[in-house]
Amino acid sequence: MSVLRDYATAVSQPTLPFASTARYDEVVDADGTLRPAWRSLASLALGLTREEITRVDGEIVRFLADDGVSYARAGDDLQPWRLDPMPFVLDAAGWSRIEVGLAQRAELLNALLVDLYGEQTVLRDRLIPAAAVVGHSGFVRAAARRASTEGAPDRTPLLLSAADLGRDAAGEWHVLADRVQAPSGLGYAAENRRVISQVLPDLLDEDALHRMDPYFAALRAALIAAAPEERPHPRIVVLSPGPLSETAFDQAFLANALGFPLVQGSDLVVRDGSVWMKPAGWPAKTPAERVDVILRRVDAEWCDPLELRAGSRLGVAGLAEAARRGRVRLVNGLGAGVLENPALLPYLPAVCEHLLGEQLRLPSVPTWWLGDPDARRDVLPRVQAGDPDLDVRLIDDPRRALALRPEELVERIASEPHRFAAQQRLPLSQAPVWGGGGAASALPITLRGFAIRFGSTYRPLVGGLATVQGAGDAAPRTKDVWVLKADEGDADQGLTDVASLPTTRSDPAFSPRALSDMFWTGRYAERTEDLLRLVLATQATLDQPGAHSAARTRDAVQVLLSALASLAGRREEDPELEFRSLLLQAARPGSAAHSIARLRDAMEGVRDQLSGDTWRVFSNIERAMRALRSSPHPHRTAESAGRMLAAMLSLYGVTANMIRDAGWHMIEAGRYLERGIQLSRLLADTLATPRSVRADRDVLESLLVTAESVVTHRRRYRGTTRAADVAELLLLDPDNPRSLAFSLAALRSHLAALPASTGSSRAERLLDQLETWLAEIDAAELTLVDGGHRPRLTEALTEVVAQLEQLSDAIGHLHFEAGPPPMSLDEISLIEVRP
Template sequence: MSQPTLPFASTVDARYDEVVDTDGTLRPAWRALASLALGLTQDELSRVDGEIVRFLADDGVSYARAGDDLQPWQLDPMPFVFDAPGWARLEVGLAQRAELLNALLADLYGPQTVLREGIVPAATVVGHAGFVRAVARAHPASGTPLLLSATDLGRDAAGEWHVLADRVQAPSGLGYAAENRRVISQVLPDLLDEGALHRMDPYFAALRAALIAAAPEGTTHPRIVVMSPGPLSETAFDQAFLATALGFPLVQGSDLVVREGSVWIKPAGWPKRVPTERVDVILRRVDAEWCDPLELRSGSRLGVAGLTEAARRGRVTLVNGLGAGVLENPALMPYLPAVCEHLLGEQLRLPSVPTWWLGDADARGDVLARIEGDDPTLEVRLIDEPRRRLAIPSGELVARVLAEPHRYAAQEQLPLSQVPVWNGGAAASALPVILRGFSVRFGSTYRPLVGGLATVRDAPDAAPRTKDVWVLKADETDPDQGIADVAALPTTRSDPTFAPRALSDMFWTGRYAERTEDLLRLVLATQAALDQPGAYTPARAAESVRVLLASLDALAGRREADPEAEFRSLLLDATRPGSAAHSIARLRDAMEGVRDQLSGDTWRVFSNIERAVRALRSSPHPHRTAESAGRMLASMLSLYGVTANMIRDAGWHMIEAGRYLERGLQLSALLTSTLAISRTPRTDREVLESLLVTAESVVTHRRRYRGSARAADVVELLLLDASNPRSLAFSLATMRGHLAAMPASTGSTRAERLLDHLETELAAIDVADLTAVVGGRRDRLVETLTDVTAQLEQLADAIGHLHFEAGPPAVSMAELSLIELAEVRP
């Protein structure tokens, strides 16, 4: 079968300049902004660039390419600007592209006319991993399987736009585009106002309305969720931003269950408790093959068993449908002009970059000759992995293509248009740019986002740097996004159920926050003791200092003999269990899992901590340790203010329950390590003072007790004083209130019974007997605190079983077969 050829501009190195015309004048889009934009000095651009970095860090914006660690999001201060006429031509092409992809998707999973009539070779579809046979049928469950699409575009040397790739599997970037606009509006408000740009808010309102309208027929109050692979996903921020902006819960596959043919949010204590909240629409950000371990990828831990069947029955709408990934196949691109004429009766407005499917013999011969000639303008990719570059010798590549030609496609490389990028120097660099456009089916038509996400790179494998995309209005009175108004939607109050996984993340958020704070306080108290004259020399340390160092050892183990090196390790080494750095890392992981539930101010905590960490790494001076630890502590304390403003739902109660349970555990460990042995009066006094400082109770003690600190008074204040927020008694009483507020609590659950028992034992303690010294030791105190620790750990387990239990762990079909085989063996 012959493939149609596509016109293509010259492949010489000349690039279309998005700002300056060929005669040296500014292009129309930039003329209105010239006076302000060109007036930005180098100092001003440096300031703006620094503010952008700070704002993005404060919002916790990150991104990771496949296989890499998360890295900070990068935003260039110079926008990518369109005028109204220039955008209008592109907008029409994007809308047609989305409509074409929708029609093709419906055809491939329905009548398959393009395959039967030979318009598209069947091998390009059935041989692609994105074609999900489990949902192919004569009549698709949804008449509009494609609700949201993204298209990557590049402009050639003649200034014509070409489609580089279609992103419809789980299109990402809308959240990043909105974040870019938010940041630029803060750092360049004058330039933004001068431009009369299209605001993005109406587009998110339209997307929200489209998702609600996509619910199965007959649904009165649809429940919509955003399904994420989890906080370690490459675009976790984008997913959380979208969930927050739309007002829909961010869930993971483990939060959902298919029951009686429908999808439900797991309640706390599942499977003992029956789910009550059915999910009607899932905006999925999990690739199709991972969505259902029952019918698709058996080893997946990201999906929901039975989701495919629920979608087939029409009980849940998936956005986009499970089979949408086949449209990301570059082998389809050569045939789209003919497909457009067949399905839409129109000519394709936005041509694809010249592409050849190597399953076609004629195309393969031409491409192989170019590969053997090391043609730098050609790139060969696997049709199943079009985003991965095949960096292998030409001889090996030819052999692979000849072995399985249907698995490969070749694409011409555009000499992409260039834009100015601020590099921190005296002049901007000119770098090639890719534009990602977005389209949503709103009402009966596809609406492209007026704007998008622009990406520039120094090299194909370099980290991406993005730009805000500005589209200037033809008239200031034009409606934003071309949407006059989104009809008001009927609203009802909803108190969403927290899935067990989300409750667990909230609980550990509280625990890690308290663990970090307590260790930082102990580091600061120990550092202060070391700073006393004569307290420490390399040959000898004061006894009180040794006691405090031993307390740190009990909490985090000892890594370094030198105290200063030890403090740095505790603050910087995230691989060291028990260290402040380790707890902060785990805290962030837990909070990323429930990002949609948290205020945006939350992430300033981590950006401030990161600044303190950078300052400590860059300075060898001992005073920097205490200063950085103090800044980290101040940041952790600000987290109290953030959580204090949360709605009092189950998630907030779990954060607070975790915080106070951990406070009890940390306090027990601290009292045990400092008071187990009675020492000289001076040492005891110094240790007790440091203990009170660490427990943030020194002011209360001085107001309440006269004279020097005594062990009995300190133990009473920290263990039994119910009016002291840092005491164990106060922690247990507060925890009781938070647990009672949880939906699964009845007043007689094991967790509540354990808590009652511990409170009863604590109330019966005789402080004088507990702190009595026998043979130089306070063994009674140690025994009591050991028992308290054991009971608190039992309580933590009971809380987990009651509120976080979500049934047995997922087992793949292969593993299940082995288990069944083992059970029948004698």
């Protein structure tokens, strides 16, 4: 049966559980027919069966996992992004009213922002009560009333805005909330479209609906145009709270799509009144790259620990002053958060007529600011009665309704009425949402619309981000938004003048923090691969016939298990349980799971620098882990470890296609340094104490397999496998990519390509010393047995590991250090001052 036919039948029969006559249905008209937007899709849409939708839903989950798309509600862990297979569809006529309303609202909010931080006519004329503005945490006093000596005020501080919309039972759109502080969602909207275009190519006719690419080009052009006029080749960055932010994916997607660096507060510094990107080695070197425009995704109060929130480590000290001087453009301005205040909503119709001379096109949801005695008198009886259609919110935290008993709520309102606003709860329109149980449910929907200042006017995104309400998911469930063209020849997004904009080449420098993340990306990738190879080699030895009874095999297994214990400790006596622990327990330092988690953390910090294919590595690893968790069979361990290794090896292919910039060189430097450390530790753990001839041979064979050098050894060395030959191949052979000599040579090449390297830095001197020592080594001498041990080998490899760790520290001091860490004012006050 067709899913949409079933849905239409259910909606038109009020006796069914989810049918609601109080809600406007986005797909089915009141007479049971499809609405105009869906009629053009009817033949294909109505043909979607339950089996087809189930397949599509599974593919969506896989594609989103492959791209590493995630979201976290405040205080929660990251959750997979949710995308419903059924799009949210609007026709050209239905969209036009929204488009005009969004453009007008953006212009109104911009004019209001200029007025509130300038002449304040709306406060002077009492169109908005002053307490509703200055009592809101988003009102930044440091941004108010710029002195005339600091230049003309910015007349268009609002470059990017968003509004959450809901449709009432009559089908009329209302603004539920304005999002102008640091609007999120553009990246998620674009990702939704990319995924849906892959899983429903027959239904999605890209000639019939507006593509999103031109909008990102327009946003890029708008950001470039926002730079000071005297800067012909401006530097633009996207300021992020970091990879733990709830919308980290959205921020990285936006930076990647626009081609601008994704930076954190620690990557920037204010000097001489301007903002600069910290280069490697700062502050010994003068900052070389001035930043002209910052698209901020950090809330204003966290942006400057000097003037705003003391102790913030997300912002840049002095940023507010640099913005006041006009030396850097902040998008949106630091004071824009005041516009997210729900206390403003009741007054916007009058403000619109005052500032624009127009009537407000998109009405707000009915809202009352409870600092107004008249509004309080009307609303309090409803609060006392526990009216379910009324939400009371703090104006400083409007995204969540207060979960208090009516009497408690009344008491709090009475003590601080100016801090509260009440909103009428709309019977939001409903749309079919696939529940995975074989049918679609009718759930309420909201739509987030976006607008940018492009040229001399605001241009809304033709589309947006639709979100399912009341689904109870950890991450929001969303829909791709399709706006059909009136004519297939219409320009996408109505933009025809973006392609003619001039382009210039830009080679952004890497911040010390980004270089550090790249370096550890290489190290954790290599550490994971080497441990997985050792697990597989150990399991293969253990799986040999007679492994539990033959003394030589038992000895070989114990040597390899000891090597694993040296890297990650020993948790389980049973080897099978130990392997599972190494593969699955991310909280266990040294395990493969722990290294994979740290690898992902490092890569999240530079997500804007990496290909989207990168995240398929982690989705493939996660699938292998799920398979291992769900199966008790011993063979599953080796199979899952092999799949995890294959996923890690695919990372080589991804990084091989990166441009050969400082970031790529740092990844490779980390990879080869870690390879040297892991190889030296492995050789020391497995060769230090020789066993019987046959047991030693098994250990050497497993060692060669782990080091991926078994084929090379067989081709180069004839006869019995000897420790001296293996040591020569793995330590001294300059042509073996897995050898220590090759790793050091590769490390030298990559370090030399980094901007801060001079040829005589401490890191390069330490590498010189190590290569000189290695050139004088004799493998036969090194592996001589004395008193049942190989003391020279143990001593030499222990020294190699120590020197490589010193080398790692030296690389950090040269390329990653960026001055002292930020401290709060409280911390500074505790520092003892000595004469």
